[in-house]
Amino acid sequence: MNKSKNTYSGIFRDGGAGSLAKKRYRARRKRLLSRENILMAITGVPYGPGQETVWAYAHCPTYQEPAIMYLTGINQSNVILLLDPYSFESDEIIFVSKKDLSKEFWEGIRFGVGDTKSIREVRRVTGIKDVRDIDDFDAVLKDRLKKQRKKTLGTLWMEGTQEKKIVEIKNDHNWKFKNRLARCLRLRGYPPLLQNIMKNHFELRLPLDTYDVNNTLLAEKITGKSFVETLKNFSSFKSEYQVQGFLEGRMLEESPYGLSFPSIIASGSNATVLHYMKNDDWFSKSEMVLMDFGVRWMTMHADISRTVPASGKFNPMQKMLYKIVLKAQLKVQRIACKGVTVNELNDCCWNSMNRDLEEVFKSAGGKFKLRYKDRPHGVSHLMGEQEHDGDPFRNYLSEPMQEGWLISNEPGLYGSFKIRINGKTYDEEIGIRIEDNLLITKTGCENLSRLIPKTVGQIEKLMAAKID
Secondary structure (H helix, E strand, O other): OOOOOOOOOOOOOOOOOHHHHHHHHHHHHHHHHHHHEEEEEEEEOOOOOOOOHHHHOOOOOOOOOHHHHHHHHHHOOOOEEOOOOOOOOOOOOEEEEEHHHHHHHHHHOOOEOHHHHHHHHHHHHEEEEEEHHHHHHHHHHHHHHOOOOOOOOEEOEEEEEEOEEEEEOOOOOOHHHHHHHHHHHHHOOOOOEEEHHHHHHHHHHHHOOOHHHHHHHHHHHHHHHHHHHHHHHHOOOOOOHHHHHHHHHHHHHOOOOOOOOOOOOOOOHHHHHHOOOOOOEEOOOOOEEEEEEEEEEEEEEEOOOEEEEEOOOOOHHHHHHHHHHHHHHHHHHHHOOOOOOOHHHHHHHHHHHHHHHHHHHHHHHEEEEOOOOOOOOOOEEEOOOOOOOOOOEEEEEEEHOOOOEEEOEEEEEEEEEEEEEEEEEEEEOOOOOOOEEEEEEOOOEEEOOOOOOHHHHHOOOOOOOHHH
């Protein structure tokens, strides 16, 4: 790990490729150009932290539009990438704002234009040779459209199908940019022939390359180490926010790239709320605590869930239910491979869990009432540049998985459970989720989070360990 100062780390992510980063991003842009073979314009996020809602400035770093991050590594607001497969001038242009040294005094270095030195800076760091003022974008687009045989313009917006109907996300920056491009086409006398590049872009982006996998492994290592330290110190915690503070503190000590998502720390009945975010309740030693957490490295993520007994030892009912969830998770891992669909993983998971609730728990005299019917959520989502990546409407669930895809494996069980074991009655509202991250390979899958403890024995041993 390079521990020297990196002037541009806040606005350019090299993805761990170092001096090869520019070549890596260029290759990605060329693949997209070859796949689409039309003029394309893609926008970054239009504003940074505090620029739209000033009062929400606290704890709000800039996270770039993942498409721009994937194609350029640039992590600053108000940028546009133009790709043109037919240009004799340049097949790629990056548009940025004017250099503002007074703003840099407050917020740090930013890419900009307005003088030769600033343009050279963008070229040198990003590898993109044609750098222009973002205020000139419309004029450049008009000029490039004139030279196109096909008056079609590609851009990115989120689109999918639900119940055989086309659905679109219409409240984000990509949709606003799409409408801006449509207006521009109409004003120039062209019909608004806009083509969505989402499908081809995701097909190129979702399979992780070697750098992505290495970054994910580092995120998993940091996340796992933080979890182990949290378990060893768990006896000193009495509230969800104390667990959260310790766990997140350990993760952020090891990574400058932030958390993968806001952590979920849910004790007792709170764990039956899937996206519980309150994280402020006290818990008793008789309860279990569900933790859903992870840290970023570069632009890759760890997304881990573990459920542990606050006392440090599972009671007999908790152990029985926990093993039912873990068994389902291991079954999913065994069948996950190239060509299998996520829907098939779902069937495997929930069939296993529902069968064992009847054949193991109920046959032992247990009674239960689930918070859901048949299945509470999907067992897997795609991971990559976004912690939840791919088509946001999840039409990919029915597509054969590809080599290089990274998916979550997260069966969960949520409800009210009661059973009498060895003369003692246990009656609790319980939420249990166990989540790992699987890389799809040629012959099966690799569990990138396999070193993060999750068996009953591993968890109890760590929670009983003395703090160094």
